[in-house]
Amino acid sequence: xxxxxxxxxxxxxxxxxxxxxxxxxxxxxxxxxxxxxxxxxxxxxxxxxxxxxxxxxxxxxxxxxxxxxxxxxxxxxxxxxxxxxxxxxxxxxxxxxxxxxxxxxxxxxxxxxxxxxxxxxxxxxxxxxxxxxxxxxxxxxxxxxxxxxxxxxxxxxxxxxxxxxxxxxxxxxxxxxxxxxxxxxxxxxxxxxxxxxxxxx
Amino acid sequence: xxxxxxxxxxxxxxxxxxxxxxxxxxxxxxxxxxxxxxxxxxxxxxxxxxxxxxxxxxxxxxxxxxxxxxxxxxxxxxxxxxxxxxxxxxxxxxxxxxxxxxxxxxxxxxxxxxxxxxxxxxxxxxxxxxxxxxxxxxxxxxxxxxxxxxxxxxxxxxxxxxxxxxxxxxxxxxxxxxxxxxxxxxxxxxxxxxxxxxxxxxxxxxxxxxxxxxxxxxxxxxxxxxxxxxxxxxxxxxxxxxxxxxxxxxxxxxxxxxxxxxxxxxxxxxxxxxxxxxxxxxxxxxxxxxxxxxxxxxxxxxxxxxxxxxxxxxxxxxxxxxxxxxxxxxxxxxxxxxxxxxxxxxxxxxxxxxxxxxxxxxxxxxxxxxxxxxxxxxxxxxxxxxxxxxxxxxxxxxxxxxxxxxxxxxxxxxxxxxxxxxxxxxxxxxxxxxxxxxxxxxxxxxxxxxxxxxxxxxxxxxxxxxxxxxxxxx
Ligand code: SF4
Numbered sequence: 001x002x003x004x005x006x007x008x009x010x011x012x013x014x015x016x017x018x019x020x021x022x023x024x025x026x027x028x029x030x031x032x033x034x035x036x037x038x039x040x041x042x043x044x045x046x047x048x049x050x051x052x053x054x055x056x057x058x059x060x061x062x063x064x065x066x067x068x069x070x071x072x073x074x075x076x077x078x079x080x081x082x083x084x085x086x087x088x089x090x091x092x093x094x095x096x097x098x099x100x101x102x103x104x105x106x107x108x109x110x111x112x113x114x115x116x117x118x119x120x121x122x123x124x125x126x127x128x129x130x131x132x133x134x135x136x137x138x139x140x141x142x143x144x145x146x147x148x149x150x151x152x153x154x155x156x157x158x159x160x161x162x163x164x165x166x167x168x169x170x171x172x173x174x175x176x177x178x179x180x181x182x183x184x185x186x187x188x189x190x191x192x193x194x195x196x197x198x199x200x201x
Numbered sequence: 202x203x204x205x206x207x208x209x210x211x212x213x214x215x216x217x218x219x220x221x222x223x224x225x226x227x228x229x230x231x232x233x234x235x236x237x238x239x240x241x242x243x244x245x246x247x248x249x250x251x252x253x254x255x256x257x258x259x260x261x262x263x264x265x266x267x268x269x270x271x272x273x274x275x276x277x278x279x280x281x282x283x284x285x286x287x288x289x290x291x292x293x294x295x296x297x298x299x300x301x302x303x304x305x306x307x308x309x310x311x312x313x314x315x316x317x318x319x320x321x322x323x324x325x326x327x328x329x330x331x332x333x334x335x336x337x338x339x340x341x342x343x344x345x346x347x348x349x350x351x352x353x354x355x356x357x358x359x360x361x362x363x364x365x366x367x368x369x370x371x372x373x374x375x376x377x378x379x380x381x382x383x384x385x386x387x388x389x390x391x392x393x394x395x396x397x398x399x400x401x402x403x404x405x406x407x408x409x410x411x412x413x414x415x416x417x418x419x420x421x422x423x424x425x426x427x428x429x430x431x432x433x434x435x436x437x438x439x440x441x442x443x444x445x446x447x448x449x450x451x452x453x454x455x456x457x458x459x460x461x462x463x464x465x466x467x468x469x470x471x472x473x474x475x476x477x478x479x480x481x482x483x484x485x486x487x488x489x490x491x492x493x494x495x496x497x498x499x500x501x502x503x504x505x506x507x508x509x510x511x512x513x514x515x516x517x518x519x520x521x522x523x524x525x526x527x528x529x530x531x532x533x534x535x536x537x538x539x540x541x542x543x544x545x546x547x548x549x550x551x552x553x554x555x556x557x558x559x560x561x562x563x564x565x566x567x568x569x570x571x572x573x574x575x576x577x578x579x580x581x582x583x584x585x586x587x588x589x590x591x592x593x594x595x596x597x598x599x600x601x602x603x604x605x606x607x608x609x610x611x612x613x614x615x616x617x618x619x620x621x622x623x624x625x626x627x628x629x630x631x632x633x634x635x636x637x638x639x640x641x642x643x644x645x646x647x648x649x650x651x652x653x654x655x656x657x658x659x660x661x662x663x664x665x666x667x668x669x670x671x672x673x674x675x
Contacts, residue, residue: 001249033240033288036248084350113350176350177251180358183218183226187360190217190228200453200461201230201258201325 002115003173007096008142009069012059013133019073020080021107025089038085039092060093064136070143072126072133073100077118078107087114097143099150101126112166113175117145119160129158145171204471206368207437208403211343211468215326217360227363230325231342232355233311234261234298236289237615238330242353243292252296254359259298260320263289264310265615267303269578269605274304282616296356309581309607312336312549316420317581319449323438323465328355333549333631335426339419340446341438341468343403346427366432367477369402370470373410375484380665382559383418384551384629384648386410386482387425388490388500394480396498399431402478405470406436410484416445417555424550425631428497437469491536491661492633492646494524499633503651503663507534527635528643529623536661539645543626544575544656545638546602546649548612551629552580554587556649561593563653563667569601570659576603576618578610600656614639627655 029041047058054061060068071090077100078086087110090098098111099119111118121129132153133139142151145167149157169175174182194201205213218226232255239261246253253259266282267273277283286303293300301308307318312333315321321337327344328334330352337344347361355361371394373386391398404426411422419436426434443462446452453461488502499521501508509532510521525532530539546552546560557579569575577597579585585607588594594604611618612630620626620642629652633644645661654662 033285034244035241036244176362177249177354177357180226180354180360180362186218186226187228187358191359194228198324198461198464200322200457 001113001173001175001178004096004115004117004145004170006142006144006146007069007117008140010065010067010137011070011072011099011129011133011139011141012065012068013130014059014071014073015130017074018076018079021078021083021086022080024078024086025083029085029089032085035084035088036092038089039094042089042093062136064139067094069094070097070099070133070141071095072129073098074126075101075123077103079104084110084114087111087116091116099126099129112170115170115173117143117162117170119143119150119162121158121160125158128152203475204473206470206474206476207341207405207435207468208343208366208368208433209474211324211326211341212365214324215343223364225363225365226360227326229328229355229359229361230258231315231320231327232259232359233315233320233327233329233331233334234259234289234352235265235311235329235331236263236285237265238349239292239352240285240288241349242330242356243288243296245353246296246356249357251357253298253356256297257299258359259296259356260301260315260318261289261293261298262301262308262311262314263303264308264607265609265613267608268617269608269610270617271606273606278617306582306586309579309584310549310552310609312420312424313552313580313584316340316416316445317449317583319446319452322446322452322461323442324468328361332427333424335432335434336420336424336549338423338426338434339416339436340442341435341465343433343435344423345432366403367401368475369399369404369431369478370476370480371404371406372408372479372481373406373484373487374408374481375410376413377410377484377487380489380650380663380668381487382648382650383414383421384646384651385487385490386484387422387428388492388497388646389482389487390480391425391429391497392490392500393482394429396428396496397430398480399426399429402431403433403435404429404431406434407470408481408484411436412439414441415555416441417553420553421550421556425497428631438465489648489651489664491651492644493528493530493536494521495527495633495635496520496524497631497633497646499524500646501536503536503661505536507532507536509533537663539625539661540659541625541627541645541655541661542574543620543624544569544573544602544652545578545611545626545628545630546576546652547578547580547605547610548628548630549580549609550631551649552578552584552607554584556629557584557588557593557597558591560649560653561596563650563664564600564602564657565596567600567657569656573601573656573659575601575656576605576611578605578618579607581607602656611638613637614642620644627652627661
C-alpha cells in the first residue's frame with residue numbers, strides 16, 4: 001500500500017450529505033477485473049450525461065479541480081454497499097484524502113486499506129474548509145498525518161484525530177499484507193524448518 | 202491434557218505466529234487459483250510491486266467461465282468471461298505460477314485437478330478463492346475457501362491470518378445399503394445438521410461407512426462440508442488415501458515418499474481428543490436421497506413426499522413455503538413423481554471418473570426419456586480421456602447424453618450452460634439455491650446414479666429400481 005505522510009494539493013468541495021457508494025461508482029463498473037482504471041467512472045452519473053459527455057457544472061469537471069487530491073464532503077459519506085470499488089475509484093482518480101463530518105463504517109475501513117485518509121472534523125470546521133475549497137485553483141491545502149493537522153490556504157492549522165494503529169499503518173504504507181510481511185522472519189524460519197521436516201511440500 | 206484432533210495436529214504443524222488474542226498466522230502449503238476471484242489480487246500485487254512468494258506452490262486453472270462445448274479453439278464469446286480468462290493467462294505467465302490453460306488436457310475444475318495432479322497431499326494446508334475448497338479435506342488436508350483480499354494475502358505472504366475453529370465429529374457407522382453413495386450420505390448429514398450446523402467448526406467425517414469410501418466418494422463428502430456451514434471438512438488419511446496419491450505427478454517420490462508416509466500415518470485424531478460437537482448417523486438407515494427445496498438441507502429419501510411447510514418450525518416455515526413456490530411443488534407429491542426437463546452430470550462434487558462409471562452403469566443399453574436434455578461434463582480433461590478409453594463416453598452418447606469438455610458448466614450460470622426459467626434439473630452438483638443454475642431454474646440435487654436413473658424415466662427415480670444388489674464377494 002502507498003504510504004500517506006503529508007499531502008499538499010487542491011481540495012474539491014462536494015457539499016452533499018449521504019453520498020452513497022452507487023454515486024461514487026455505479027454497479028455497471030463492478031464487473032471489472034481490476035482495481036485500477038475506475039477513476040474515469042468516479043461519480044459517473046453526476047459527472048457525465050446520457051451521451052457520456054462531461055457535465056461542466058460538476059466539480060471534478062471544472063478546470064480548477066480536475067487534479068484535485070482532497071475531497072471535502074458532507075456527512076455520512078460512503079454509505080451503501082461494501083464494494084471496495086468505491087475507494088478504488090477515489091484513489092484511482094488521484095484523491096488521497098477525504099474530509100467529512102462522518103462516514104459510513106465499511107467505507108471508512110476500506111479507505112485505510114487503500115491508502116486513503118478519511119479525516120473526521122466537526123461540521124463547523126468542514127464548513128470552513130468547504131468555503132476554502134470553493135476558491136478554485138487557490139484551494140491548496142496540506143494534510144500532515146504525522147502532526148495530525150490540516151493547513152488551510154490562509155495558513156491556519158486545524159488539528160484532527162486518527163486511530164493510532166491506523167495512523168501507523170498509513171504512515172508506513174502497511175496493509176494486512178504489509179503487517180504480515182513484518183513477520184517475514186517468522187515465515188522464513190517456518191519455511192526453513194519445513195524444508196527439513198516436510199521436504200516434499 | 203486431552204489428545205488432539207486431526208485438525209489440531211494440522212493446525213499446530215502450520216502455526217507461524219500466534220498473537221496474545223489468539224489471532225494466528227497459518228502457513229499455506231498449496232494455493233489454488235481460478236479466473237473469477239483472482240484478477241484484483243494479482244492487480245494488487247502489481248500495484249505494490251510484490252512477487253508471488255511461492256510460485257511453485259501456486260496452481261492456476263480457468264474453470265468457472267469456460268464454455269464446455271467441444272470446439273473451444275474458437276474462444277469465449279462472452280466478453281467479460283473472456284477477459285477474465287485472458288487475465289488469468291497473463292497473471293500465470295507474469296508471476297510464474299503453475300498453469301493449466303483451457304487448451305491443456307489437464308485443465309478442469311480446480312478441485313478436481315488439484316488431487317488428480319498430486320498437488321493435494323495429506324497434512325497440508327490448501328486454500329483457494331472458492332468455497333468448495335473443502336473438497337481437498339478428503340486427503341486429511343486442512344482446506345478452505347478464502348476471499349479476494351485473502352487470495353492476495355496468500356500470494357504475497359504464503360500465510361493466512363486465522364482464528365481457530367472448533368472441532369466437530371460426524372460419524373457414519375455401519376455399512377451402506379445397496380444403491381446408496383457418498384452423495385446420499387452427505388445430503389443426509391446436511392438434512393440432519395442444517396446448513397448452519399457446522400458454522401464455526403471444522404468437521405471430521407469418520408466411522409466405518411466413511412472408511413469404506415473411495416477417494417472419489419470422500420471428496421464428494423468433504424466438498425459439501427461448506428453446504429453444512431463448516432469452512433472445512435476432514436477425513437483422516439489411510440491406505441486408500443496413500444494408494445490414490447502414490448505415483449501422481451506432484452506426489453513425493455522415493456525416500457521422500459517414505460518420509461511423507463511416516464508422518465501421514467500419524468495424522469489421526471487421538472482417542473481422547475475433545476470434540477465440541479458430535480453427530481452420528483447409521484449407515485444402514487441412509488437411503489438414496491434428493492433435494493426438494495432451495496437449500497441443500499431440504500433433502501429427503503426418494504421414497505418420501507414433498508413436505509408441508511406447516512410441518513416446520515419458526516423461520517423455516519416461511520423459507521419452505523417460498524422454496525415450494527419457487528420449485529413449483531405441492532406438499533404431499535411423491536418425490537418420485539416429480540418430472541424433470543434436464544439432467545446435469547458433473548461439477549466438483551460428482552465429476553470424477555467413479556461418478557461417470559456409476560452413471561454409465563445405470564445407462565448402459567438404455568435411452569434417456571424423449572425430449573429430455575442431458576449433459577455429462579467431466580471434471581477434467583483427464584477424466585474425460587479416461588472415460589473415453591473405458592467406453593463410458595459411448596454409453597453416454599448412445600443413451601442420448603451430450604458429452605462435454607471439462608469445466609464448472611451448469612453447476613453455476615457463469616458460462617453458456619444454463620437452465621432456462623422454470624426448467625427443472627436433476628443435478629449432481631452441490632447447490633440448489635434460487636437461480637444457481639440459471640435464472641428461474643429449479644435444481645434437485647442427487648447422486649450420479651440417481652441422476653442417470655432420472656434421465657431414463659424423465660422423473661426423480663429410485664435408482665434401486667434399475668440395479669440389483671451386487672452378489673456378495675466370495
Ligand atoms: S463445479 Fe460448481 S461448486 Fe465446484 S468450483 Fe465449479 S462452480 Fe464451484
